[in-house]
Amino acid sequence: MKGIVGGGVGQSRDLERVQETGPLRSAKSIRIRGLVQGVGFRPFVWQLARGLGLAGHVLNDGEGVLVEASGDERSLDLFLSRLQSDAPLLARIDQIAVSDLAGTPDARDFRILPSEEGKVATGVVPDAATCPACLGDIRNPADRRYRHAFANCTHCGPRLSILRHIPYDRASTAMAAFEMCRACRIEYENPADRRFHAQPIACPQCGPKLWFEDKDGCAVDGDPVVIAAERLGRGAILAIKGLGGFQIAVDAGNQSVIEKLRLRKHRPVKPLALMARDLDQIRDFALADAKEVALLESPAAPIVLLKKAGAPLAPGIAGPFDCLGVMLPNTPLHHLLMAELKGPIVLTSGNLSENPQETQNACARHNLAGIVDGFLMHNRDVVNRLDDSVVRQDRSGVSILRRARGYAPSPIRLPISFEGAPKVLALGGELKATFCLLDGRNAVLSQHIGDLENAPTLADYKKMLRLYLGLYRFEPDIVAVDAHPQYLSTRTGEDFARERGLPLVRVQHHHAHLAACLADQGQDQAMPGTVHAVVLDGLGWGADGTVWGGEILQGSYGGFVRCGHFRQVPLPGGEAANREPWRNLAAQLFTAFGVNYRANLVGTGLETRFAGHQAKLLDQMMQKGVNAPMTSSAGRLFDAVAAALDICPDKQGFEGEAAMRLEVLARASVAGKEGYPVEVTTSETVLLSFDKVWPALLGDLKSGVGHETISARFHQGLIDGLARSLSVAGARPSGKVVLSGGVFQNAFLRDGLTEKLETDGYTVLNHKSVPANDGGLALGQAAIAANLQAPSTFDD
Incomplete structure (x- = not known):
């Protein structure tokens, strides 16, 4: 053979x-x-x-x-x-x-032959956008599925969102409630038909029903899609039941209704996603190259970040940001709706601020009543909640910023050395939470769930965990959690391990980031030697009990050494400093200039920022070390620079706002990018110090240098400093360097450092299938735990 x-x-x-x-x-x-x-x-x-x-x-x-x-x-x-x-x-x-x-x-x-039950080892296919053949059916007046909002075949349609358990048969899905008519049954049973055993198969006669109802829950007569389009055109805010949950839609050209949506949804500044009818419509307001078009038109149909261009849309969509999050229709319902509209719509998650997306009709009516003016409803259950995925095409490849609909739960295929490894359940982090089921070479990473500090999100996380364990009939040998003792994901894992008498592995946060990128890149467990890694994020529990976030590591799945880091500065006010950038500016200035740092602010425009009573209290915290833990956080450094440029200094409207706006400024710079002087010294470890950055930056402020140039100089200085730090830490130009952590969602930084290191001869490993942020942590935790020879049984 x-x-x-x-x-x-x-x-x-x-x-x-x-x-x-x-x-x-x-x-x-x-x-x-x-x-x-x-x-x-x-x-x-x-x-x-x-x-x-x-x-x-x-x-x-x-x-x-x-x-x-x-x-x-x-x-x-x-x-x-x-x-x-x-x-x-x-x-x-x-x-x-x-x-x-x-x-x-x-x-x-x-x-x-009919399906057989048995041990589950197959994968679950992600939901897939409407294929051209089904799109042709719903547009063809002669076809019996003309204008049918639920058309699908084996090449497209719902999968994970309607699946209750494996094997993937109709009885295992939300479609079990809909008995096939004779015509659908004939297609379903005909192997030559593209709908053969397409489990969600249906038609207008036997499938789910669509209707429109007003905000009081009263059904409105007429074609539901036409009614929804008319009301959107008149400035209504509507809830639409999508593939993975409810979405909220408004006319993208109507600034006043966008402002109303932001007010009602308590979302003042975070960018809103757009849906356009087709590529021609997208090109009216954004740029899309061939690779970005391929992402938009892929079966995953994610939100793709595109550069603004052409005719301006309402400024309230993206605010100060230079990119728009854009997607094409991904279900027949969305195609039908967009065909009735003249322009694109804002399409955002159907939820109260910070809560999970609504999935049930009754809950949506109750919880969204104060936001929307009407509902485009149907009666097919959303079994598994799925947000829209968010991706970006960078110079160094695709960045998946949020992995959900269209991508999850497609397994990440690990190298052959993982064959026969123990089964691991990894619980991830507390923000951008996901979990991972690792079984041999297959690592199933859940869809993005959200921030577990929010009680409904934590409940949804636990519900999804139970569902995946049942869906895959997964019985782990080991449980892996973040080393932070207060993370709610860690506590969930501790409870799980205790109840089942399983070994518990606590994984250091930044080691998990390193391992996640190695696994994402298919690096073997038995790879020769170790790699160096630059891991930059907001905060993570360090191996020494302090708060880390700007790290140079050397390691592999089996372990790591911290060979460098950013100089530690206070985190005045603790958790409050994560939300209020001015606190981090004070900490950086205090560290660079000492207790009399305010004398250096004269002529910068920052004098009044630190003249009040609250600033004096902050100084006392830092001087006495009270409620001001030390941190090497890279994220808080970006916040400090943003505050110096008067970017949301008092409070960020959402996580990462200050850093995102700082990146926009850097991209807008047309001046040379000679970086600020980042010092790289060595004693026990390599240390990156920013003490010389601040005098130069304040000098530029005094001289009236543009904020775009200042931001670009900061970014370039950091790129140069990181490259030098790797060399000082012993990284050889022929070696591999991992870039991971949420700060590397900054394309200016990621692309700039990648280019610099590749020019110096390094092989750079960036994330490609999972996020660089905490959404990828669970994969790294699982890979590390699977590599351990004899983890100890859980012990309080």
Whole structure:
């Protein structure tokens, strides 16, 4: 039997070649693992096998797809080759295992058998945007699915959002409540039809129903989509039940209604996402190159960050930011709605501020009543909540900023060295929470859930955890948590381990960031030596009990050494400093100039900022070390520089606002980017000090240098300093350097440092499939725990 190779051959030519070679028959059992359920894989196998004259059968089970096929050896060789080369668009084959069958099956044809229960090892396919064929159906007046808001086939439609358990069959989904009509049943049972065993199959006669109701819950007569479009055009705020939960929509050209939405939703400044009808409409207000277009049109259909351009939309959408978060319609309902509208809409999560997105009709009516003026509803349950994914195309590749609809829970495929590793449940962090189920080479990272400090989000996190454990029938050998003792994710993991008597592994926050990037990049457990890593984020519990955040590490999955870090400064007010940038400015100035730092502010415009009673209290905190823990945080450094440029100094409207606005300024700079002087010294560890940055920066303020130039000089100085620090820390130019942590969501910094290091000869590893922020922590925790030889049993 020949090995599996890529490349396909025309079916008729296959048969001619088979006929020439003669009938040397054999029988094979073929096990296919990966994302192979709910993607049209069985009908693909059926058509391929019949075209090659094979006999046997194919079925779904808990491990994936099982094929038994008999025929001449040349046909079987071609069959195996084309299983990989011609697989359905949404499929991902991780492994094909082939073994001989004793004897030759009696079957003379090839059949599709019912699914079998069993140990779950197959993946769950993410929800996929409407395919061109289904879009053509809903636009065709002669088609029986004309204007049907729930059209789908094996190439598109809901998957995770409606799935209750595996195997992926109709009875396992929210569609079990809808009995197929005769016409749908015929399509469903016909292997030659693209809707063969498409579990959400339905039509207007037998499928979910759509309606429009006013804010008082009264149904409105007429075409629900047309009514919704008319009301949006008149300035209404509407709730729309989307694929993974409710969304809130308004006309993107109506500034007054956008302001009303922000007021009602308590979201004063955070950018709002847009949905456009098509690429032509997007190009009216944003730039999109070929790679960005590919992201927009991919089955994941994420929100893509695009540069503003062309005709301006309402300024309230993105405010001071130079990018717009844009997506194309991802369901038939969205396509139908956008076709009725003249322009794009704002489409944001349907939730109260900071709460999870609403998924149930009754809860949406109650909780969104104070925000929206009407509801576009349907009666198909959203089983699993899914936010929209957010991505960006950088110079160094795709950055996934939020991994949810369209991407999760597609497993991250780990190197072969993870085969046979213990099963790990990793609970992630407290912000941008996710969890991870690691089983051999497959790491299933949950969708983005949110910040666990919010009680409803914590409840949703625990609900999702129970669902995934049941969905995959997952019984871990080890539980991994962040080392921070107060994280709610850590406490959840402790409880889980205690109740089941499982070993608990506490993973240092920044080591988890390093390992997450290694796993994301497919780096082997047995890789020679260690890598260096620059891990920059807001805050993480350090191995020495202090608060880390600007770290130079050397390590691997098996361990790490802290070989450098930012000079520590106070965090005056503790948690308050995370929200109020002026506190971090005071801390940086206090560290650079000493207790009399205010004398250096004359002529900068910052004098009055530190003249009040509150500033004096802050000084006392820092001098006495009261409620001012020391930190090496990179995130708080960015906040300090932003405050110096009068960027939301008193309070950030959302996490990361100050740093995001600072990055916008840097991108707008047209002057040279000679960086501020970041000192790199060494004693026990490499130390990056910013004591010389502040005199230079304040000098520029006194001289009236533009804020764009100041921001660019800060960024460039940091890039140069980080590159030098790696060299001082012993990183060799031929080696690998990991860049991780939420600060690397800053494209100016990520691209600039990547380019600098690559020019110096390093191989740079950036995140590609999981976020660099805390949304990727669980993957790193799982990879580290799986590498441990003998973790201890949980002990209070």
